[in-house]
Amino acid sequence: MKKTILLSLVVTSLVTGANTVNNLTLQQKNEITTTSTIDSSEVHQGINLILGASDVDNVTIKQDGTNNGNLIENSDIIGTEIVIQGGVQISNSSVNELQLTSENRIKNVELLNSEVYQGVFIIDDSNTTDTNADQTEVKSINIIEQSTADTAIDINATEIRQSVIQLTTGAKTDNLEIQHLNKITEFSVEDGAVYQGILNVDDSEVDTLYVSDEDGAYNKNTVNNSIMEGGSILQSSIDISNQAIVQTLRSKSTNNIDGVILISSEISQSETTIN
Amino acid sequence: MKKTIAISLIASALLFASNSDVNSLTIDYTNNINNESSVEDSKVHQGKTNIKGSIVENVTLKKSTNGNTISGVDIEGSTVEQARFIITDANASSSTADGISIESDNTITNGIIKDGSTVRQTYTEIKGGSTVQGLTLKTINEIKELDSDASDINKSTVDQGILIVEGESTVVDFKQDATNTLEDTDAYDANLTQNSIIVKGGSTITSFKNGDTGGTSISNTMSNVSATNGAKVTQNTNTFDNAEINGLTSTQSNTITNVDVDQNVITQGNIEITGSEIKDFDVKFTNEIKNLTIIGEGSTEQGILIVTDSNATGSSDADVFEIEATNKLLDTDSVSGSSIVQSKTSIIGSEGGHSIVTDLKLKHTNTIESSTADGAIDNNLSKATISQAETIITNSTVNSLEQDFTNDVKQVEISDSSLSQGYTTITSSDVDDLKISQINTVDNSSIKEDSTVTQGKTNIEGD
Numbered sequence: 001m002k003k004t005i006l007l008s009l010v011v012t013s014l015v016t017g018a019n020t021v022n023n024l025t026l027q028q029k030n031e032i033t034t035t036s037t038i039d040s041s042e043v044h045q046g047i048n049l050i051l052g053a054s055d056v057d058n059v060t061i062k063q064d065g066t067n068n069g070n071l072i073e074n075s076d077i078i079g080t081e082i083v084i085q086g087g088v089q090i091s092n093s094s095v096n097e098l099q100l101t102s103e104n105r106i107k108n109v110e111l112l113n114s115e116v117y118q119g120v121f122i123i124d125d126s127n128t129t130d131t132n133a134d135q136t137e138v139k140s141i142n143i144i145e146q147s148t149a150d151t152a153i154d155i156n157a158t159e160i161r162q163s164v165i166q167l168t169t170g171a172k173t174d175n176l177e178i179q180h181l182n183k184i185t186e187f188s189v190e191d192g193a194v195y196q197g198i199l200n201v202d203d204s205e206v207d208t209l210y211v212s213d214e215d216g217a218y219n220k221n222t223v224n225n226s227i228m229e230g231g232s233i234l235q236s237s238i239d240i241s242n243q244a245i246v247q248t249l250r251s252k253s254t255n256n257i258d259g260v261i262l263i264s265s266e267i268s269q270s271e272t273t274i275n
Numbered sequence: 276m277k278k279t280i281a282i283s284l285i286a287s288a289l290l291f292a293s294n295s296d297v298n299s300l301t302i303d304y305t306n307n308i309n310n311e312s313s314v315e316d317s318k319v320h321q322g323k324t325n326i327k328g329s330i331v332e333n334v335t336l337k338k339s340t341n342g343n344t345i346s347g348v349d350i351e352g353s354t355v356e357q358a359r360f361i362i363t364d365a366n367a368s369s370s371t372a373d374g375i376s377i378e379s380d381n382t383i384t385n386g387i388i389k390d391g392s393t394v395r396q397t398y399t400e401i402k403g404g405s406t407v408q409g410l411t412l413k414t415i416n417e418i419k420e421l422d423s424d425a426s427d428i429n430k431s432t433v434d435q436g437i438l439i440v441e442g443e444s445t446v447v448d449f450k451q452d453a454t455n456t457l458e459d460t461d462a463y464d465a466n467l468t469q470n471s472i473i474v475k476g477g478s479t480i481t482s483f484k485n486g487d488t489g490g491t492s493i494s495n496t497m498s499n500v501s502a503t504n505g506a507k508v509t510q511n512t513n514t515f516d517n518a519e520i521n522g523l524t525s526t527q528s529n530t531i532t533n534v535d536v537d538q539n540v541i542t543q544g545n546i547e548i549t550g551s552e553i554k555d556f557d558v559k560f561t562n563e564i565k566n567l568t569i570i571g572e573g574s575t576e577q578g579i580l581i582v583t584d585s586n587a588t589g590s591s592d593a594d595v596f597e598i599e600a601t602n603k604l605l606d607t608d609s610v611s612g613s614s615i616v617q618s619k620t621s622i623i624g625s626e627g628g629h630s631i632v633t634d635l636k637l638k639h640t641n642t643i644e645s646s647t648a649d650g651a652i653d654n655n656l657s658k659a660t661i662s663q664a665e666t667i668i669t670n671s672t673v674n675s676l677e678q679d680f681t682n683d684v685k686q687v688e689i690s691d692s693s694l695s696q697g698y699t700t701i702t703s704s705d706v707d708d709l710k711i712s713q714i715n716t717v718d719n720s721s722i723k724e725d726s727t728v729t730q731g732k733t734n735i736e737g738d
Contacts, residue, residue, distance in 0.1 A: 019737035020705050027712040028697070030730035032722075039723035045715075046731045053737035054701075063731075070730075093737070 019054040026061045029068045030085075035075040043083045045070035046102060050126075054093040061088065064103035064141065070118075073107045080114040086140055087120040090171075095128045103141045104162075111158040111192075118142035119163045119180060123171040123204070130175040138165065139179045142196075146186045155189040162196045162221075167244075171204035178211045182221045182235075189228040196221035196235045197253060203242040211238070211251040221269075224258035232266040233257065241275040295329040302336050306357075310347035310385075314355065319345070322358040322379055327403075331367040334375045336360075342380030342415075343396075349387045350431075356395045357381035358414065362444075364403035367410070375407070380415045387421060388465075389429040394418070396435045397453065401478075402442040412438075412451040416469075419458040428462040436470040436493075440518075443477040450484045455510075457497040464503045469495035470511045470527065474518040474551075485525035493527040501535040502573075508534070511560070512545040515553065515585075522555045529562045536573030536613075544600060545579040550628075553587040553596075560600040565646060567604060569613040569659075577602035578618040578639060582630050582671075589634030597636040604654075605646045611658040617641035618663060618680065622704075624670025633674045639664055641696075644685040652721060654687040661692060664713065666699040673706045680713040682730075687717075690724040700734045 030045035032038070046063045050056050062068050063086050070085035077083060086102030104118035119140030142162035146153045163180035167173065182196035199211060221235040235255035240246055255269040306321040308314075321343035324336060343357040358379035367375055381396040388394055396416035401407055416435040421427030435455035440446055455469040470493050474480055486493035495510040502508045510529035529543040544560035562577040569575070578600035589596030602617040609615070618639035622630050641663040645653035663682035682696040696715035715730035722728055 018705065019701065019703050019735065021701060021709060021735055022706070023708045024706075024735075025710045026731075026733060027710075028731035029714040030696070031715065032717040032720075032728065032730075034719045035717060036721045037723060038728075039721075041722045041724070041726040041728065043722075044727070044729040044732060047729065048733040049735065051734065051736040052702075054735045055737075056735060093735075 019052070020056070021054065022057045024056065024059045027068050028061070028063050031071045031073070032075060033071065033073045038075055038077045038080055040079045042081055043072065045085045047084060047087045050090045050093045050095060052092055056093065056095045058097045059095060059099065061100045061102070064101045069103040069105065071105045071107070072109055074109070076110045076112070077114050078112045082115050082117070084117045084120060086118060089122040090126045090128060092125045094126065097130060098128060099137050101139045104143070106144045108146045108153065110153050111155045113156070114158045116158065116160045117164060118161070121164070122166045122168070123173065124167070124169040126171055128173040128176065137177050137179070141181045142183070144184045144187065153187055155187050155192050157191045159193045160184065160195065161198065163198065164195070165199045166202070167200070167204040167206065168202045169204070173205070174207040176206060176209050178209070184223045185225055187226045189226060189231050191229070192231045194223060194231070194233045195237070197237065198234070199238045201240045201244040201246055203244060205245045206247065206249070208248045209246060209250070211249070211253065220254045220256065222256040222258065223260055224256065225260070227261045228265045229263040230265060233268070234271065235269045237271045239273045239275070241273065297329065297331045297334070299333045300331070300335070304336070304338060305341055306343045307341070308345045308348055312348045313351070314348055314353045315351045317353045319353065319355045320359060321356070321381070323356060324359070325361045325363070326365045326367055327363045329365045331365065334367065336377045336379070338378055338380050341382070343382070345383045345386065347385040350389070350392045350394065351387070352390045352392060354393045356398060358397045359395060360399040362401045362405045362407055364405060366406045368406065368408035375409055376411045378413045381417065383418045384420050387427055388431045388433065390431070392431040394431065394433045395437065398434060398437045399439070401440045401444045401446060403444070404442055405444045407445070407449070408447045410446065410449050412453070414452070415454045417456045417458070418460060419456060421460045427460045428465045428467070430464050432466040433457065434468045434471070437468065438472045440474045440478045440480060441476040445478065446480045446483070448482045449480060452486060452493065454494045455496070459498065461499045461501070462497070463501045464506050466506050467497060467500065467508045469497070469509070471509065472512070473514045474520065475514070475516040477517055479519040479521070480523070481521040483520060483523040485523070486527055493525070495527065496530045497534070498532040500531060500533070502539050502541060503537045505539050507539060509542040509545070512542060512547070514547050515551045516549045518551045520551070520553045524557045526559045527561070529560065531563070532565045534564060534566070535568045535570065536575065537570040538572055540574040540576060542576045542579070543602070544577060546598070547581045548585045548587060549583045551585045553585060555589060556587070556596045556598070558598045560602070562600065563603040563605070565605040567607045569607070569609040571610070572612040574614040574616070575604065576616045576619070579616070580619070581621045581623070582632060583623045584625055584628035584630055586631045587633070587635065596634050597638070599638045600640070602639070602641045604643045607643065607654045607656065609656045609659045613659045615643070615656070615659060615661045616665070619665045621667045622669070622671045622673060623667070628670070630671040632671065632676065635673070635675070636677045638679045640681045642683045643687055644683060652686045652688050656687060656692050657690045659689070659692040661689070661694045662698070663696045664698070665695065668700070668704045668706060669702045671704045673704065673709070675708045676706070676710070678711045678713070682713070682715045684717045684720060686719050688721040689726050689728070691726060693727045693729070695729045695732070697730065698732045700736070702736050703738060
């Protein structure tokens, strides 16, 4: 009976400094619904960060499907510095076998003086590897829409970025496959900017990079049934710069602007820069 | 009346000399202190049992009719104890599982508790290297219908259902059912504790069933509480410090209605494990706070698990080391600087320390909402920090952790505040097989004035 339970029982496996995670599965459903206003605030939905010398193996992040995804619905977003849906950042770390699927939806929402990001994937100063045959996969569906077609909802002085992929500052990846479906529909945009499918490889190395999809369901950028005045639309931008090394890059994209009235606005589709 | 409550009222108190040997003992009791009495600067003990330096088998303490009752008595600057059970340096055992059985009903009604009084109902201590085998407690602790004064319990301490095991003691087969009630009672600036379990000092409990004797579960209720000036209000806190627990099941229902909090913390369902070994845990909490007003830097905590420098392990049974919590806040107003925490899990290694957690399952449902269904915003949270389902793993090893979280915020106005739903942080640790499933919802609410809403965030970060 005279036992003393000391710390010695639990000091057997001391890990100092190292941070390792094996077999990580995340299923996330994040919703803001029927909210009167999101005013001068920030919203972050489904944000996953791997930072600071972490070693992560076999990661599945699922933000789509019946019980998952990021949704803001029937709300007004006013003067909101940042709204992010579905973001992954890998910084100064090592990741093996990553599967990310996200569905990000903003529905029946007026946007005023705000900044919106959907489907953000950033690797900097990190290694991502894929030891199996299937590539590291980043899939995102990003939609800004409204349910009734008769009235356009206002997007005013707001920047929208859908599918933002950045490899920067010494990032290395051996096999990376990116699929995205970006859609904005039934909106009246004034003094705003829309970016869909943005890939930036800056001071980084990529062995094989696919920005495409075999079944055609993904990698589409669409703006339709909308009015834009004093704004800009950029669809499918690839920017490889600052001594980046890309061995193989295959990009296949479909960019649609359909039923859109443009007034004093600028459009760019499939813009590639190698610098 | 100065100490006129005679020793004869302590009829059931037993005090054994050293090395006594009792094989079978049954005591039925009824203790009453009723109207026209008053207790001032005094001590009152009803149903106090003290086993010291002895060997005891088969003890039954049982209420005859009403148990311990104090009715219509003003308690001022005094200590009142009902059903206090102390085992010191003794060996109390039974060949049958229910051999040592203590049943007590403890009631205080129609009085006032004030000015530094201490009231203890069912206060059990096992210490001094004692060994207890087959202990069953069934208690009903009630303090209700006190004087209509606005501060019926004032600047005093009330403990209901306290268990302390310390001094390298050992308990095997411990079962407890308790109903702890503070009802129709205005408590002001008082420390109120219901169902606190403390195991420390190298003590061990094997087969510990808290709320599972076949009767009702642990039920803790309070109403009309005003907690100010650092007063503490807690329901079901479990503290294991340098302890060993082998097999714990616990089912509790914690409810607080009409509560004001100012400069202090209200806690429901808290498990704190430090420097201990824990095996096979199965805990279920239902925590509810209704009609809550937080003033100043007040806080509420519901469903907290803190593992520090400890080894906590489930077995191959899928049901063990599982914590299931339902946390509700209804109709809440916060003026400024408040903190609201629902379901926070911390697995921590201190500097030079380390925790190991294996086969842990967490299933938490957290709700902040209105009690009415009319859709109106009935919760106003300003300058508040609101957290639902936060997990922190640091300097630790975790093998197989499953988290299933549902977080709801409805009919809430949030201004100049932060709301976090489902936030997991892993630093300087080794984690294998982590599954997080979470549904985070903000519905029918207003978010404004530099607020931040974060839903579903994971941060894996090394040094």
